[in-house]
Amino acid sequence: MGEVDEAFIQAVEHRPKLAITEAEGIPLINLSIFNSHDLPSNPSSIETLVEEVRDACKNWGFFQVINHGVPLEKREKLEMASRKFFAQSTEEKMKVRGDEVNPLGYYDSLFTENVRDWKEVFDLMVKNPIVIPASHEANDNGLKEVVNRWPEDPFELREAFEGYAEEIEKLAHKLLELISLSLGLKANRLSGFFNDHTSFTRLNHYPSCPIPHLALGASGHKDGGALTVLAQDNVGGLQVKRKTDGEWICIKPTPHAYIVNVGDIIQVWSNDRYESVEHRVMANSEKERFSMPFFFNPDHNVMVEPLEELITEQDPAKYQAYNWGKFFATKMRSNFKKLDVDNIQIHHLKIKGEPS
Numbered sequence: 001m002g003e004v005d006e007a008f009i010q011a012v013e014h015r016p017k018l019a020i021t022e023a024e025g026i027p028l029i030n031l032s033i034f035n036s037h038d039l040p041s042n043p044s045s046i047e048t049l050v051e052e053v054r055d056a057c058k059n060w061g062f063f064q065v066i067n068h069g070v071p072l073e074k075r076e077k078l079e080m081a082s083r084k085f086f087a088q089s090t091e092e093k094m095k096v097r098g099d100e101v102n103p104l105g106y107y108d109s110l111f112t113e114n115v116r117d118w119k120e121v122f123d124l125m126v127k128n129p130i131v132i133p134a135s136h137e138a139n140d141n142g143l144k145e146v147v148n149r150w151p152e153d154p155f156e157l158r159e160a161f162e163g164y165a166e167e168i169e170k171l172a173h174k175l176l177e178l179i180s181l182s183l184g185l186k187a188n189r190l191s192g193f194f195n196d197h198t199s200f201t202r203l204n205h206y207p208s209c210p211i212p213h214l215a216l217g218a219s220g221h222k223d224g225g226a227l228t229v230l231a232q233d234n235v236g237g238l239q240v241k242r243k244t245d246g247e248w249i250c251i252k253p254t255p256h257a258y259i260v261n262v263g264d265i266i267q268v269w270s271n272d273r274y275e276s277v278e279h280r281v282m283a284n285s286e287k288e289r290f291s292m293p294f295f296f297n298p299d300h301n302v303m304v305e306p307l308e309e310l311i312t313e314q315d316p317a318k319y320q321a322y323n324w325g326k327f328f329a330t331k332m333r334s335n336f337k338k339l340d341v342d343n344i345q346i347h348h349l350k351i352k353g354e355p356s
């Protein structure tokens with residue numbers, strides 16, 4: 001990444017404390033019940049699981065899952081391919097860089113919340129090709145088809161990604177069902193929003209950083225989609241803002257687990273019963289780090305609004321409906337270049353009179 005660019009320097013209030021707050025940490029949920037065959041004859045164990053998910057979503061917005069059913073060898077294949085890809089020269093990586101017309105591919109600079117992150121990324125859509133809005137402009141109704149950019153090297157990245165995506169998508173659907181149940185809805189209540197889903201996986205590489213006290217691997221942000229299912233390596237550095245006191249809490253790596261977090265869309269669907277929680281990634285002066293979030297996003301034409309079952313006279317809708325595709329396009333655009341305006345946030349869509 002060369003000499004230090006001042007675009008990386010965080011405002012004083014956002015700079016990380018290098019001393020770490022050790023805490024109990026986010027809940028760990030065992031999904032092994034899904035892998036056994038006695039599910040229908042054992043309704044009370046699913047009840048317990050649903051309750052754990054409800055508590056985790058309410059209290060943290062984050063949890064880890066184990067015995068999740070994603071085969072380890074599929075995850076490891078993609079992790080290896082990701083390491084090989086990022087180890088190449090910048091010139092080689094730039095051959096598959098994303099641009100404004102087709103945002104998929106490699107980026108060496110990302111601006112979460114308008115400050116440059118100490119990382120490089122490679123974005124891959126799960127459904128390929130996929131149709132998304134042609135631009136972020138509100139009055140442009142055009143659509144465009146975008147395709148993944150496959151690198152020549154490592155050649156196996158494509159197969160590794162496709163094998164992994166299929167498995168992680170199954171896990172995301174299971175999690176979505178659990179979350180629906182935890183909101184008192186039918187298990188499949190939300191599934192119909194994901195027929196032509198715009199989900200993508202981001203391969204993240206956080207190189208070691210000479211200024212970890214001034215920069216961040218990823219600035220504090222909330223995920224805009226429905227759910228995020230993240231694989232992190234054993235280096236650590238992901239922190240979540242604890243709801244009770246706003247303290248940044250480290251999420252210690254649990255080998256082979258996934259970290260799940262509720263995104264903005266579930267916050268809106270649930271009419272604030274669950275909140276999308278801020279998180280960030282610390283930079284590390286010694287070690288490089290790799291991670292792979294899967295962002296589970298609905299179809300581009302879905303209008304996101306509080307679910308009618310969850311609004312009442314006492315608890316009216318807190319958000320106006322918005323189009324997911326446009327929100328996504330706006331958010332992606334501001335990730336890839338430093339803009340003079342703040343990034344779009346769901347609190348901008350709160351109905352007047354509701355506290356944000």
Ligand SMILES: O=C(O)CCC(=O)C(=O)O
Nearest residue numbers: 204218232238281291293
């Ligand atoms: O790398 C990580 O652990 C988290 C990355 C993240 O929060 C994101 O890409 O939205």
Ligand SMILES: [Fe+2]
Nearest residue numbers: 221222223279
């Ligand atoms: Fe995130």
